[in-house]
Amino acid sequence: MAIVVALDKKSLRSERVLEFALKEAKLRNEKLFFVHSLFGKEKTKAEEVIEGEKLLEWAAEQAKREGIEFEKHLLIRGKEPAEDVIEFANDVAASMIIIGVRKRRPTGKVLFGSVAQEIILNAAQPVVCIK
Amino acid sequence: MVLVERREVSYNFPDFEPVTAKDKFGNDCLIRKYEHRKDREKLIEMYLSFDHSQRCLGLPPVSKEGIERWIDYLAKSGFGIVAEVDDRIVGHLVIVPTEDGKNVDLTIFVHQDFQNKGIGQLLMSLIIDYCKRAGFEGITLVTERTNSRAIHVYKKFGFKIVAPYYECDMYLPLKE
Structure with a gap:
């Protein structure tokens, strides 16, 4: 069994997502799958790929430090990211998906995000949302 | 509303010269820097009577406490300008630097009784110039995807939609 951790962007929220994921992996004694989804082709810029790799590396380092098995x-x-994450979770027979929801922009606007909504509505697994 | 997770940015915002302009109908409108100590009550008043159906992504907050918390937070973290007609604040535009300090996030509201007079566009064009002078790399903003009127106006100023999957994320680069 595995826990899929969908990371979208480095932020204080993704730190909380990671912190929860690491604890949960220990508690359940399960492996973590850190994923970041990009569309590719003309919809994705080279910088986004680099950012994505950095983000995953950041998560990987912390898992390593904690001695938690991960990919x-x-x-x-x-x-699209929601479909991508859901399909991935099914492929690895995940027991749960962890995502971050509810962002706030610097001026205060609240975002829920259609990706989060879609994952919650369509995933077969329980979805844990970190605010 | 919790506005945590913002580190205190004490950004050194340059001066903003007040501008008196005529709206589309020839009425005088003063655009000037928002001064928290002096203007707080007036701004609260504008938002207390703001049409709820025009709220966008949770803003402005509905309750008086929410409004107070929001504008107190903005006063600490950002820079605002207001449009004043007959000593009443009728428009408010605020920018808050993003975490890296290179860009600013923008939010603008014009009171429903003063819309369609060009006040919003005046505020926008003045703040774009201001942001260039202040040396920011660009302006980010987010609106609801269904808010086609606002999106149209932002596009007129050169904003591009950058993340259409979520809400409508837009960006205006200010440097080559």
Whole structure:
């Protein structure tokens, strides 16, 4: 069994997502799959790929430090992120998906994010949302 | 509303010269820097009577406490300008630097009784110039995907949609 951790961007929230994921992996004694989804082709810039790799590396380092088994996957498969994450979770027979939701922009606007909504609505596994 | 996770940015915002302009109908409108101590009550008043159906992504907050918390937070973290007609604040635009300090995030509201007079566009064009002078790399903003009127106006100023999957994330680069 495995826990899929969908990371979208380095932020204080993704730190909380990671912190929770690491604890949960220990508690359940399960492997973590860190994923970051990009569409690819003309919809994705080279910098986004680099950023994505950095983000996954950041998560990987912390898992290593904690001695938690993990894999990291930069998904570039021509899919929208929600579909991509859900499909990946099914492929690895995940027991749960961890995502970050509810961002706030610097001026205060609140975002929920259609990706988070879609994952929550369509995933077969329980979804844990970190605020 | 919790506005945590913002580190205190004490950004040194340059001066903003007040501008008196005529709106589309020839009425005088003063655009000037928002001064928290002096203007707080007036701004609260504008938001207390703001049309709820025009709220965007949780802003402005509905309750008086929410409004107060939001504008107190903005006063600490960002820089604002206001449009004043007959001593009443009728428009408010605020920028808050992003975490890396290179860009600013922008939010603008014009009171429903003063819309369609060109006040919003005036605020926008003045702040774009201001941001260039202040040396920011670009302006980010987010609106609801269905808010086609606002998106149209932002596009007129050169904003591009950068993340259409989520809400409508837009960006205006200010440097080559």
